[in-house]
Amino acid sequence: MTVLLPPFSALHRWAHELRTLLGNRHCADAAEWQLQGHAVLLESNFIEEVHALLEQIAKIAGMPLHLFSPAGVVEESLSATEALA
Numbered sequence: 205m206t207v208l209l210p211p212f213s214a215l216h217r218w219a220h221e222l223r224t225l226l227g228n229r230h231c232a233d234a235a236e237w238q239l240q241g242h243a244v245l246l247e248s249n250f251i252e253e254v255h256a257l258l259e260q261i262a263k264i265a266g267m268p269l270h271l272f273s274p275a276g277v278v279e280e281s282l283s284a285t286e287a288l289a
Contacts, residue, residue, distance in 0.1 A: 208253065208256055208257045208260055209257060209260050209261065209264070215257075215261060216264060218240070218261075219261045219262075219264035219265040220264060220265075221240060222240060222265040222266075222267065223264060223265045223266045223267075225240060226265070226266055226267065227266075246258070255271075258271075
């Protein structure tokens with residue numbers, strides 16, 4: 205696998221911080237989660253590279269990667285909201 209995300213990059217550090225927070229989620233509070241942010245915007249002309257980068261970030265963070273089409277954004281958001289209710 206080509207190394208897309210060098211260990212010294214901001215995205216690598218963020219993914220590692222997410223992994224650490226997930227490992228301590230039983231004692232993490234809302235303020236700690238707020239510090240991690242809510243979203244990341246990646247812009248590229250090469251969709252294949254972005255997909256590989258997202259997979260690498262998810263792996264480092266120890267989180268599943270969920271991909272869906274732009275048309276599925278509303279449906280995914282609604283099902284997530286319903287699951288919380």
